[in-house]
Amino acid sequence: MSTAFSLQWLLTETPESRSQAAWGRRYRAWLALRSNPLAMIGLVIIVTFVVLSLAAPWLATHNPGAQDLANRLARPSAAHWFGTDELGRDLYSRILYGGRVTLGMVIAVVVLVAPLGLAIGCIAGYFGGVVDRVLMRVTDVFLAFPRLILALAFVAALKPGVESAVLAIALTAWPPYARLARAETMTVRNSDFIAACRLTGAPSGRIILRHVAPLCVPSLVVRITLDMSSIIITAASLGFLGMGAQPPSPEWGAMIATTKRFIFEQWWVPTIPGIAIFLASLAFNFLGDGLRDVLDPKQR
Amino acid sequence: MLVDIQNLRIAFETRTSVFEAVRGVSLNIGTEKLGIVGESGSGKSLTARALMRLLPTNARVTADRLTFDGVDILKADERAMLRIRGKRAGFILQDPKYSLNPVMTIGRQVTEAWRTHKGGGRKEAKEAAIDLLAQVRIREPRRVYDLYPHEVSGGMGQRIMIAMMLAPDPQLLIADEPTSALDATVQAEILRLMEDLVSQRGMGLLLISHDLPLVSHFCDRVAVMYAGRVVEELAAGDLSKAQHPYTRGLLNCLPSLIHPKPRLPVLNRDEAWLKS
Amino acid sequence: MIDVDQLRVRFGDNEVVKGVSFQVPAGDSFGIVGESGSGKSTVLRALSGLNNAWTGHIAINGEAVGPRRDRAFFRKVQMVFQDPYGSLHPRQTIDRILSEPLLVHGIGEIERRIERALAEVALPAAVRFRYPHQLSGGQRQRVAIARALIAEPEVLLLDEPTSALDVSVQAEILNLLADLREQRKLTYILVSHNLAVVAHLCPRVGVMIGGQMVEQLSADDLRGGHTRHPHTAELRSLSVGLEEVP
Ligand SMILES: Nc1ncnc2c1ncn2[C@@H]1O[C@H](COP(=O)(O)OP(=O)(O)O)[C@@H](O)[C@H]1O
Ligand SMILES: Nc1ncnc2c1ncn2[C@@H]1O[C@H](COP(=O)(O)OP(=O)(O)O)[C@@H](O)[C@H]1O
Numbered sequence: 001m002s003t004a005f006s007l008q009w010l011l012t013e014t015p016e017s018r019s020q021a022a023w024g025r026r027y028r029a030w031l032a033l034r035s036n037p038l039a040m041i042g043l044v045i046i047v048t049f050v051v052l053s054l055a056a057p058w059l060a061t062h063n064p065g066a067q068d069l070a071n072r073l074a075r076p077s078a079a080h081w082f083g084t085d086e087l088g089r090d091l092y093s094r095i096l097y098g099g100r101v102t103l104g105m106v107i108a109v110v111v112l113v114a115p116l117g118l119a120i121g122c123i124a125g126y127f128g129g130v131v132d133r134v135l136m137r138v139t140d141v142f143l144a145f146p147r148l149i150l151a152l153a154f155v156a157a158l159k160p161g162v163e164s165a166v167l168a169i170a171l172t173a174w175p176p177y178a179r180l181a182r183a184e185t186m187t188v189r190n191s192d193f194i195a196a197c198r199l200t201g202a203p204s205g206r207i208i209l210r211h212v213a214p215l216c217v218p219s220l221v222v223r224i225t226l227d228m229s230s231i232i233i234t235a236a237s238l239g240f241l242g243m244g245a246q247p248p249s250p251e252w253g254a255m256i257a258t259t260k261r262f263i264f265e266q267w268w269v270p271t272i273p274g275i276a277i278f279l280a281s282l283a284f285n286f287l288g289d290g291l292r293d294v295l296d297p298k299q300r
Numbered sequence: 301m302l303v304d305i306q307n308l309r310i311a312f313e314t315r316t317s318v319f320e321a322v323r324g325v326s327l328n329i330g331t332e333k334l335g336i337v338g339e340s341g342s343g344k345s346l347t348a349r350a351l352m353r354l355l356p357t358n359a360r361v362t363a364d365r366l367t368f369d370g371v372d373i374l375k376a377d378e379r380a381m382l383r384i385r386g387k388r389a390g391f392i393l394q395d396p397k398y399s400l401n402p403v404m405t406i407g408r409q410v411t412e413a414w415r416t417h418k419g420g421g422r423k424e425a426k427e428a429a430i431d432l433l434a435q436v437r438i439r440e441p442r443r444v445y446d447l448y449p450h451e452v453s454g455g456m457g458q459r460i461m462i463a464m465m466l467a468p469d470p471q472l473l474i475a476d477e478p479t480s481a482l483d484a485t486v487q488a489e490i491l492r493l494m495e496d497l498v499s500q501r502g503m504g505l506l507l508i509s510h511d512l513p514l515v516s517h518f519c520d521r522v523a524v525m526y527a528g529r530v531v532e533e534l535a536a537g538d539l540s541k542a543q544h545p546y547t548r549g550l551l552n553c554l555p556s557l558i559h560p561k562p563r564l565p566v567l568n569r570d571e572a573w574l575k576s
Numbered sequence: 577m578i579d580v581d582q583l584r585v586r587f588g589d590n591e592v593v594k595g596v597s598f599q600v601p602a603g604d605s606f607g608i609v610g611e612s613g614s615g616k617s618t619v620l621r622a623l624s625g626l627n628n629a630w631t632g633h634i635a636i637n638g639e640a641v642g643p644r645r646d647r648a649f650f651r652k653v654q655m656v657f658q659d660p661y662g663s664l665h666p667r668q669t670i671d672r673i674l675s676e677p678l679l680v681h682g683i684g685e686i687e688r689r690i691e692r693a694l695a696e697v698a699l700p701a702a703v704r705f706r707y708p709h710q711l712s713g714g715q716r717q718r719v720a721i722a723r724a725l726i727a728e729p730e731v732l733l734l735d736e737p738t739s740a741l742d743v744s745v746q747a748e749i750l751n752l753l754a755d756l757r758e759q760r761k762l763t764y765i766l767v768s769h770n771l772a773v774v775a776h777l778c779p780r781v782g783v784m785i786g787g788q789m790v791e792q793l794s795a796d797d798l799r800g801g802h803t804r805h806p807h808t809a810e811l812r813s814l815s816v817g818l819e820e821v822p
């Protein structure tokens with residue numbers, strides 16, 4: 001009875017207050033997302049991965065760093081559910097702990113890159129003229145560098161490690177988002193509804209933050225989820241070159257990189273972290289696609 | 301009879317409900333000028349599109365009879381429809397900006413339209429195209445021939461659309477709000493042009509608009525649509541004798557230059573108009 | 577109230593408004609007619625502060641205004657755009673759209689003011705938490721008018737406010753505009769290409785062609801055909817010709 005009442009409260013066509021309308025909107029967005037099976041699969045995978053990674057200390061069967069050279073490259077078995085790697089470390093435990101590093105890096109990169117790209121793109125697109133030219137030339141400079149090399153140079157200048165890798169990837173990953181946000185901004189900046197905002201006397205900062213940027217978010221979300229896998233791969237490459245996550249700390253990309261020569265004889269060793277990366281990327285893509293539909297109220 | 305529509309119904313199915321947008325429209329068009337008038341959403345465009353079978357895929361169409369020059373539109377195969385669309389009937393839309401190809405010169409588009417239907421050599425087609433541009437009263441057809449769509453005004457663009465539609469000598473011209481995006485001056489010119497061409501060539505014209513006085517100037521007959529039905533059909537000259545309260549309301553609520561009204565009468569929609 | 581003298585606006589080398597001058601007394605409404613491209617919207621945008629690449633003299637309430645306007649200016653002067661589909665933010669609810677001017681100007685009592693603004697333009701309270709795409713064209717234009725009026729301006733600039741609407745909706749909006757002007761003692765500048773609409777709402781009319789205002793006359797003179805410029809006569813005869821119902 002009480003659930004029926006609250007559902008009615010949420011779904012009413014005539015909300016009484018702003019907060020009721022907002023909750024109703026969120027609930028409807030959730031319903032829309034829930035009715036999209038692919039997005040739900042994505043969400044479930046991501047939540048599972050995050051929970052598994054966070055609970056790694058309790059779920060792991062072995063210490064992820066403990067070597068057992070007598071038992072290297074073992075097949076999956078009751079003792080080692082996913083087998084062992086070239087140093088005899090338990091793969092299952094390493095995948096769990098590696099999720100912390102890899103997902104943590106990806107999320108950190110996104111948290112750094114998305115607001116930066118959005119801000120630069122919106123500012124350039126909204127003001128146009130000199131501001132646009134300067135910001136876009138800076139963007140071009142970053143775009144022109146090969147990603148990995150710029151990241152390498154940057155990490156080399158700092159000390160190698162996860163934090164520097166995150167900063168380095170963020171440094172090279174923002175330009176496409178700035179471009180995208182700029183293009184979206186340019187399509188709306190001459191529209192009447194932005195003109196109407198200017199006529200309220202609102203300062204430019206407020207217009208960009210509250211009126212322009214939200215319009216750029218959906219396409220940015222999609223683009224970022226599509227880029228997740230390439231962020232993971234860049235992180236892995238940095239790790240492989242000794243500039244990212246430092247051994248023995250487990251990281252999915254580095255796990256593939258160091259064991260890829262076993263792909264023919266002991267295929268499960270590089271394949272299992274590969275599956276983890278694949279599932280994570282796929283899940284982000286599914287979720288991103290679903291989110292785009294939900295973020296656009298016209299779709300509902 | 302060029303077009304015969306009996307009891308046309310068009311419905312859209314959504315997950316939860318069925319929405320009937322056109323609810324039993326019957327119309328006949330011969331070699332004459334018929335205007336369809338009504339407010340937006342009354343189903344004018346859908347009716348015209350049904351005739352060319354250009355409806356959105358989620359639309360369900362039923363009709364007791366829907367024929368174009370004897371061809372049953374509901375049963376005709378795609379080949380027969382291709383012969384009708386663009387060849388035996390021309391379709392002019394509201395905004396020429398979206399109907400012309402932006403990266404092709406106007407001349408080439410008109411030439412292509414002519415050659416698709418008439419065949420013939422390049423030279424011959426070019427002359428025919430220039431002749432068509434002149435027929436729609438473009439002043440310098442040879443100069444306009446080499447321009448791109450963005451280099452001409454809206455009125456000129458609409459003339460070009462008309463020229464392209466006239467290329468295959470159609471029997472019927474359907475114009476869906478052809479001048480709503482244009483100025484009053486240009487609007488009148490374009491409508492007069494269409495009226496002349498249609499009379500000269502002995503074609504039928506189906507003119508769709510929301511502007512009742514305007515349509516009545518250029519058509520022989522006017523059908524007034526409201527909420528998916530034709531509520532009244534009358535000769536253009538008898539507009540002042542209109543019976544239906546909706547038609548009368550549409551005429552009354554216009555501001556007038558010569559007969560100033562202190563306050564505009566507004567339309568009070570009656571539930572009963574939805575029935576009958 | 578509004579004094580415009582020798583207003584010129586150019587885009588690059590293209591001068592679009594070539595020395596337009598007119599005055600509008602407080603509480604009056606002035607109409608501008610002309611074909612599209614004659615520079616009507618450009619005049620309004622210069623007045624409203626959306627375009628600041630103009631020269632000449634503009635004074636509101638006796639105070640000269642420059643190209644850059646302060647926030648107080650935007651409390652006095654507001655604008656309604658032609659296209660009700662493009663002038664409301666597609667991702668904001670009506671509530672959010674209407675509260676924005678109040679937040680910017682730091683005006684309190686947001687709840688009460690929004691409720692009153694909706695009532696004033698005869699919109700049901702139920703539309704408050706809807707999105708613009710869930711409203712009809714006429715309802716959207718009402719929202720745009722409510723937004724323009726919510727911070728209680730003195731001047732309303734109307735750029736073809738009914739051109740995108742059905743005639744039945746046009747009548748409702750024109751009546752609404754007339755009532756609001758009466759109640760609030762507003763000063764209007766109404767731009768339209770429809771002479772009948774302009775003459776209905778404005779006792780004085782200016783006629784523009786090619787960036788110049790070639791004639792200013794009273795609506796009664798326009799109705800009576802006492803025109804001086806041939807372009808005015810042409811526009812009038814067209815309008816009259818189409819109006820006559822056979
Ligand atoms: N693809 C579609 N899906 C659902 N409804 C539609 C679709 N196209 C048109 N409609 C509905 O059909 C009705 C009539 O549309 P239309 O014929 O375009 O009206 P108009 O008289 O303005 O040309 C409208 O209420 C519109 O909402
Ligand atoms: N942002 C702009 N950049 C360049 N030219 C413009 C711009 N806005 C308007 N124009 C030009 O100015 C002229 C007048 O436009 P406008 O004031 O919109 O006319 P109206 O409102 O009378 O239809 C037109 O020729 C148009 O092409």
Ligand SMILES: [Mg+2]
Binds near residue numbers: 344345
């Ligand atoms: Mg239509």
Ligand SMILES: [Mg+2]
Binds near residue numbers: 618
């Ligand atoms: Mg304009």
